[in-house]
Amino acid sequence: MDKMKGQQSIQLDRAVYIVGRASVTGKKEGEGPLGDKFDIVCEDPMFGQESWELAESTMQKKAAQTALEKAGLSPSQLRYIFAGDLLGQLIATSFGVETLDVPLFGLYGACSTCGESLALGAMAVCGGYADYVMALTSSHFASAEKQFRFPLEYGNQRPLCATWTVTGSGAFILSGKRGRVRISGITTGKIVDYGIKDSMNMGAAMAPAACNVIAQNLRDFHRQPEDYDKIITGDLGYVGQEILLELVSEQGYDIREKHMDCGIEIYDQKTQDTHAGGSGCGCSAVTLAAYILPLLEQGTWRRVLFVPTGALLSPTSFNEGQSVPGIAHGIVLEHVQ
Amino acid sequence: MDKMKGQQSIQLDRAVYIVGRASVTGKKEGEGPLGDKFDIVCEDPMFGQESWELAESTMQKKAAQTALEKAGLSPSQLRYIFAGDLLGQLIATSFGVETLDVPLFGLYGACSTCGESLALGAMAVCGGYADYVMALTSSHFASAEKQFRFPLEYGNQRPLCATWTVTGSGAFILSGKRGRVRISGITTGKIVDYGIKDSMNMGAAMAPAACNVIAQNLRDFHRQPEDYDKIITGDLGYVGQEILLELVSEQGYDIREKHMDCGIEIYDQKTQDTHAGGSGCGCSAVTLAAYILPLLEQGTWRRVLFVPTGALLSPTSFNEGQSVPGIAHGIVLEHVQ
Numbered sequence: 001m002d003k004m005k006g007q008q009s010i011q012l013d014r015a016v017y018i019v020g021r022a023s024v025t026g027k028k029e030g031e032g033p034l035g036d037k038f039d040i041v042c043e044d045p046m047f048g049q050e051s052w053e054l055a056e057s058t059m060q061k062k063a064a065q066t067a068l069e070k071a072g073l074s075p076s077q078l079r080y081i082f083a084g085d086l087l088g089q090l091i092a093t094s095f096g097v098e099t100l101d102v103p104l105f106g107l108y109g110a111c112s113t114c115g116e117s118l119a120l121g122a123m124a125v126c127g128g129y130a131d132y133v134m135a136l137t138s139s140h141f142a143s144a145e146k147q148f149r150f151p152l153e154y155g156n157q158r159p160l161c162a163t164w165t166v167t168g169s170g171a172f173i174l175s176g177k178r179g180r181v182r183i184s185g186i187t188t189g190k191i192v193d194y195g196i197k198d199s200m201n202m203g204a205a206m207a208p209a210a211c212n213v214i215a216q217n218l219r220d221f222h223r224q225p226e227d228y229d230k231i232i233t234g235d236l237g238y239v240g241q242e243i244l245l246e247l248v249s250e251q252g253y254d255i256r257e258k259h260m261d262c263g264i265e266i267y268d269q270k271t272q273d274t275h276a277g278g279s280g281c282g283c284s285a286v287t288l289a290a291y292i293l294p295l296l297e298q299g300t301w302r303r304v305l306f307v308p309t310g311a312l313l314s315p316t317s318f319n320e321g322q323s324v325p326g327i328a329h330g331i332v333l334e335h336v337q
Numbered sequence: 338m339d340k341m342k343g344q345q346s347i348q349l350d351r352a353v354y355i356v357g358r359a360s361v362t363g364k365k366e367g368e369g370p371l372g373d374k375f376d377i378v379c380e381d382p383m384f385g386q387e388s389w390e391l392a393e394s395t396m397q398k399k400a401a402q403t404a405l406e407k408a409g410l411s412p413s414q415l416r417y418i419f420a421g422d423l424l425g426q427l428i429a430t431s432f433g434v435e436t437l438d439v440p441l442f443g444l445y446g447a448c449s450t451c452g453e454s455l456a457l458g459a460m461a462v463c464g465g466y467a468d469y470v471m472a473l474t475s476s477h478f479a480s481a482e483k484q485f486r487f488p489l490e491y492g493n494q495r496p497l498c499a500t501w502t503v504t505g506s507g508a509f510i511l512s513g514k515r516g517r518v519r520i521s522g523i524t525t526g527k528i529v530d531y532g533i534k535d536s537m538n539m540g541a542a543m544a545p546a547a548c549n550v551i552a553q554n555l556r557d558f559h560r561q562p563e564d565y566d567k568i569i570t571g572d573l574g575y576v577g578q579e580i581l582l583e584l585v586s587e588q589g590y591d592i593r594e595k596h597m598d599c600g601i602e603i604y605d606q607k608t609q610d611t612h613a614g615g616s617g618c619g620c621s622a623v624t625l626a627a628y629i630l631p632l633l634e635q636g637t638w639r640r641v642l643f644v645p646t647g648a649l650l651s652p653t654s655f656n657e658g659q660s661v662p663g664i665a666h667g668i669v670l671e672h673v674q
Binding site: 003004008010051053054079080084086087088089090091094095097098101102103104105106107108109110116119120123124126127128129130131147188189190191193312313314315316317320322325327 | 340341345347388390391416417421423424425426427428431432434435438439440441442443444445446447453456457460461463464465466467468484525526527528530649650651652653654657659662664
């Protein structure tokens, strides 16, 4: 019973390593500050397909294949895929993974799904249910805008608090076989609803959920912010970051020096017209694969708290006047000597 | 490593019991053959709310609360909720569980989600990550028709192969604490796509996935159909059942005497105008809670293979001419002496 830590966390008693990783993005992400770190940058936003949804599926498939190739594994060696995306009924995932022919657990945690997939994948490996599993997530700017906001052709104005959905997919292979980064702990988030009703201000909707997971992680593991080299949220952006820092300080922790947000890192706000930053399942996933994990592998960072953040926005509930609740999932990543 | 059985299955080495269960349904389900077995039958299809989506959330919340009350537990004793529904971005779940204030893993496997939630919940308990978890799923006829097919006001004709989405929610509490039914094994499904493009014939879309899970379960555990008292699919209906029996026989197994389908059991085809049977996440969930588990508890049945089936239908992919892939998740349930 000592795997359970505090109220919302678990400590993995058997090491689970990230032994494979891949990132596939669109052109805009390739032009951003992390552009040269991605495995594949596709110039064609349609990824050679006839619809935005199939484009996203193709990107997800490419990420999965690339992670397998880099790790020297075949799909048949994967016991499970834990995967999800932002689209209704997870169609990017359904059509993305079907040819891999691997048992699938479909997940939905909005943009926090990367954290959810790593958490459940790590629990499966640590529990002895699998030798290798894949955690896979994606988002696509055009399929997301079409579903959640306005058709691109409409050319609507975007307020400064709006984020830009990342076109990207990240794939991770987890195993008990030794790698250079391990997942040592998990803090699973609750739904936190501050009553935000603005679909153009997702940072504000997600910040309270991120605060809950970060503060609870520190309490559950009896740590201080100094025990982490970085505390990294998924896609709060500039607006959400300020709210987070304020909320966390109310909980008695100052994480200003430690905090980083994937949505802020992935685009150049000044030149790329992305307003408050990047967002989407793909945002945290490709930043983890291309930027965070290499620094952990090299030992530049020793221990990181990775917190993908999700805004549970739905066009149906939004149009019916409901709020946008938030959720976040925390993953403790550690450098292995 | 001996938890892994064959290609797609695991055997739980530490017993996981179903220690709580509840079913909440709509009026039509209450008028069906299982009507007197449900915990709550709500006469008002709106469940006192202003939208179909909030009605479904309210039903899900009632199911969760009833399961907790019957088991004598409070929400704070739940370590995790594994939950999902059919609506885009799982809004029935988001607004259904938020007041419970419990860490959440959002799941999507279409109508197979009940199986997915039981599988992951059981893996969490068996792995020592939780004392109590809840598996929770729902569907609502009106919210599903609105999303997937036509507005009810349109009054469209339904072909005879169409199923009727069950208005119902089932909640299950899993624990290592001794109960009268245990989950002893899990067979996780792959996406199986036979190219079905008819959104009114979900039974045909799901039957191949159910066949894969049933045949693989028998192979992985070295069992014959006779080793189960029942092999129970979620919502294939009359059309899907015939296809399943044919496909399974091609795999060398005759399950005609053992097969039962929740979608066939839940309505009276002759008097309730439900055509091919019931469907939806709620169909298998409420049938499990109200009908299957009591018979396992009493020992009338000793071992059952429970296989919720899902059709990965999306209005977007469907309107773009894509097929409807299927998925299924198998759970081995055993009577405890």
